[in-house]
Amino acid sequence: MPKKYHIEVQTMPPRFTLIGKSGIVDWGESCLKCHNCVKKLCVYEVYRKRSFDGSQMTDSLDSLCKNCFRCVQECTKGILAKSANPEYRSMGDSYYTPDIISSNWYQAETGKIPVSGAGYGGLFTGPGFDAMWTDMSEIVRPTRDGIHGREYISTSVDLGKKPSSLEFSQLDELLTSLPPLVEIPLPFIFNLLPFGDASQSLYLTLAMAASELATFLILDHNTIDAAFAPYFSSILPHFKEGHIDAAGAELIKNVKMVQLVFHEKVMGSVQEIKNINPHVVISIQVQLNRKAGAIVETLTDNGAEVIHLCADNHGKEWEANDPRFMKEAVRDVHLRLVEKGKRDGVTLIVSGGIAMAEHVAKVIICGADAVALDIPLLLALECRVCLRCQHGLSCPVRISQVTPEWGVKRIKNLAGAWRNQLLEVLGAMGLREIRRLRGEAGRAIFFQEIEQETFGKMFGEKPA
Amino acid sequence: MYRNLNWKDTSPFFNDCGKLKFSLLKSLVRVARNDRLNRHRHYSLSLREVIQRGKPIQITRYGGYFAKKEEVFLPEHVFEPRLVAFCCHNSVYAKEKEAIQKDYALLQSLKIVELPCSGKIEALYFLKAFEDGADGAYLVGCPRPDCHYLEGNLRAIGRVGQAKKLLNEIGIGGERVQLYLLDPAIPAGFRDVTLKMIERIKLLGPSPLKKEGGRHA
Numbered sequence: 221m222p223k224k225y226h227i228e229v230q231t232m233p234p235r236f237t238l239i240g241k242s243g244i245v246d247w248g249e250s251c252l253k254c255h256n257c258v259k260k261l262c263v264y265e266v267y268r269k270r271s272f273d274g275s276q277m278t279d280s281l282d283s284l285c286k287n288c289f290r291c292v293q294e295c296t297k298g299i300l301a302k303s304a305n306p307e308y309r310s311m312g313d314s315y316y317t318p319d320i321i322s323s324n325w326y327q328a329e330t331g332k333i334p335v336s337g338a339g340y341g342g343l344f345t346g347p348g349f350d351a352m353w354t355d356m357s358e359i360v361r362p363t364r365d366g367i368h369g370r371e372y373i374s375t376s377v378d379l380g381k382k383p384s385s386l387e388f389s390q391l392d393e394l395l396t397s398l399p400p401l402v403e404i405p406l407p408f409i410f411n412l413l414p415f416g417d418a419s420q421s422l423y424l425t426l427a428m429a430a431s432e433l434a435t436f437l438i439l440d441h442n443t444i445d446a447a448f449a450p451y452f453s454s455i456l457p458h459f460k461e462g463h464i465d466a467a468g469a470e471l472i473k474n475v476k477m478v479q480l481v482f483h484e485k486v487m488g489s490v491q492e493i494k495n496i497n498p499h500v501v502i503s504i505q506v507q508l509n510r511k512a513g514a515i516v517e518t519l520t521d522n523g524a525e526v527i528h529l530c531a532d533n534h535g536k537e538w539e540a541n542d543p544r545f546m547k548e549a550v551r552d553v554h555l556r557l558v559e560k561g562k563r564d565g566v567t568l569i570v571s572g573g574i575a576m577a578e579h580v581a582k583v584i585i586c587g588a589d590a591v592a593l594d595i596p597l598l599l600a601l602e603c604r605v606c607l608r609c610q611h612g613l614s615c616p617v618r619i620s621q622v623t624p625e626w627g628v629k630r631i632k633n634l635a636g637a638w639r640n641q642l643l644e645v646l647g648a649m650g651l652r653e654i655r656r657l658r659g660e661a662g663r664a665i666f667f668q669e670i671e672q673e674t675f676g677k678m679f680g681e682k683p684a
Numbered sequence: 685m686y687r688n689l690n691w692k693d694t695s696p697f698f699n700d701c702g703k704l705k706f707s708l709l710k711s712l713v714r715v716a717r718n719d720r721l722n723r724h725r726h727y728s729l730s731l732r733e734v735i736q737r738g739k740p741i742q743i744t745r746y747g748g749y750f751a752k753k754e755e756v757f758l759p760e761h762v763f764e765p766r767l768v769a770f771c772c773h774n775s776v777y778a779k780e781k782e783a784i785q786k787d788y789a790l791l792q793s794l795k796i797v798e799l800p801c802s803g804k805i806e807a808l809y810f811l812k813a814f815e816d817g818a819d820g821a822y823l824v825g826c827p828r829p830d831c832h833y834l835e836g837n838l839r840a841i842g843r844v845g846q847a848k849k850l851l852n853e854i855g856i857g858g859e860r861v862q863l864y865l866l867d868p869a870i871p872a873g874f875r876d877v878t879l880k881m882i883e884r885i886k887l888l889g890p891s892p893l894k895k896e897g898g899r900h901a
Binding site for chain 1: 795808
């Protein structure tokens with residue numbers, strides 16, 4: 221058996237007090253000073269460990285409390301009350317909800333899969349990825365002896381072009397020249413950060429984490445300097461302009477992959493890079509919109525190896541009118557290539573709107589080979605998606621001051637927790653390889669489709 | 685010898701609101717000595733320290749991550765108070781929240797902490813705000829009969845009084861803390877009291893803690 225890929229996780233507490241979901245309102249003026257005060261009896265010692273973070277204005281009472289309600293119920297004078305924390309509820313936005321943010325914080329802290337408790341109290345469908353249910357038919361099959369036990373489920377993916385056939389000479393020598401191919405043990409790479417109080421320390425942290433996880437970090441080539449040299453094998457330089465200068469050419473010689481932004485003459489730039497380093501795999505970044513399918517097909521015909529489809533931060537197409545969610549848009553691109561028999565000619569990386577581990581599996585079912593993470597990396601480093609940095613305001617969690625010793629472990633914890641969730645999903649589907657999940661739409665139920673199938677006959681087309 | 689500051693020329697240093705980018709405050713800068721004898725000499729200071737000197741000064745930034753050599757002239761330093769606003773979630777703030785959160789110029793000097801009820805406030809909250817470098821703090825709640833927690837705002841009155849007393853005792857000054865129980869029917873009530881508070885603190889000057897090297901976040 222080959223050695224299993226494993227991500228070591230290690231509890232890494234946050235630097236700042238977390239924003240708790242709910243908090244205690246304490247009307248201490250009415251306190252009778254009982255000798256058996258409920259505050260002393262708290263089993264989690266929340267009151268004893270109480271602290272207050274002045275820079276954040278956060279009370280540890282709100283984050284340490286486990287909502288057992290013992291103090292609220294047992295206080296003889298009834299001076300304690302529990303209430304929702306408005307600071308928590310106003311975190312993030314419509315897509316990065318407070319629950320998604322705090323769940324990622326938990327995963328980055330502990331490296332464990334978040335467990336929401338007994339039963340699921342939420343809705344069974346919703347917008348975006350919530351309208352997609354994955355297959356769990358194999359979850360109870362008798363051969364299952366644990367995804368971390370003897371079973372080996374591979375999460376490796378290949379980035380590059382795969383030839384559709386191989387030619388051999390009469391002497392059984394391979395005649396086909398094999399294009400360069402890069403294998404990563406995780407189906408995700410790290411994307412350019414859409415926002416964030418950037419600093420060299422932050423980028424070094426991401427580069428070190430990518431290196432330890434053996435995946436890639438996409439980084440603007442202007443940002444890369446000598447400090448990144450030990451991590452070149454995990455860095456994917458991003459060239460915004462078509463022209464490549466001498467420093468860029470030097471960089472290309474030392475890396476395994478390069479990313480270019482799509483423009484009309486991008487294949488000329490691809491050739492230019494191939495002349496510098498023929499072993500480098502080139503990814504072309506294309507915006508996910510209605511034209512993306514045609515662009516991807518043309519690029520595939522012209523010999524593109526990897527295409528990076530970028531949706532916006534909320535997973536929507538870059539369209540002014542009626543943008544579709546990425547699950548529909550990516551499926552369109554994937555199926556278009558499948559119909560033309562060109563799917564294996566190119567690798568599709570999808571980014572934007574990947575906020576949870578389940579989104580990785582779901583977008584792969586829709587046809588992506590791998591995904592690129594951006595905002596979850598910031599979440600691992602305690603980001604609150606407040607977007608203050610976009611307006612020149614201070615970062616409440618000082619992301620620019622992240623140290624690699626702390627940050628790398630947080631990102632590894634998040635990656636470990638996400639990978640374990642992918643293993644759970646694959647195990648429940650009875651799949652042994654994430655490569656086989658690509659485009660397996662039969663492994664998922666799409667709510668809109670099934671609703672139309674069931675009720676469409678009776679009530680007709682559902683208005684948008 | 686100093687040219688007028690042109691915001692467009694200095695955009696790497698200043699944000700949309702025309703104020704210095706926060707991240708720069710931590711960067712070390714080499715400052716040219718202004719006296720005639722040592723004009724060719726430089727020494728390092730944090731940009732924050734430079735600003736606190738309160739004089740227009742020529743700055744050259746070198747090397748590091750930014751790897752750029754540029755010169756800017758900082759405007760004459762004006763005291764801009766830093767305030768912490770504690771707001772009841774059900775008060776007038778809820779109506780103005782959306783507009784206030786887009787007012788980036790105001791948010792430069794204002795930290796807003798939402799509370800479930802003004803009765804959640806404790807004197808400790810105010811003390812911690814001053815410890816962290818605030819020049820003033822205020823609490824916005826609902827008018828007397830309208831508290832969702834029935835008597836939370838009444839408790840807030842007592843606690844703000846207690847905080848004022850403590851601040852007076854330690855020499856920061858109780859007048860830097862205010863309580864506003866506002867009728868939600870008043871339009872822009874929160875903005876009005878914020879501006880009023882800024883004026884009040886401008887008159888009082890920087891917090892005495894800052895002068896002794898208090899943390900200014």
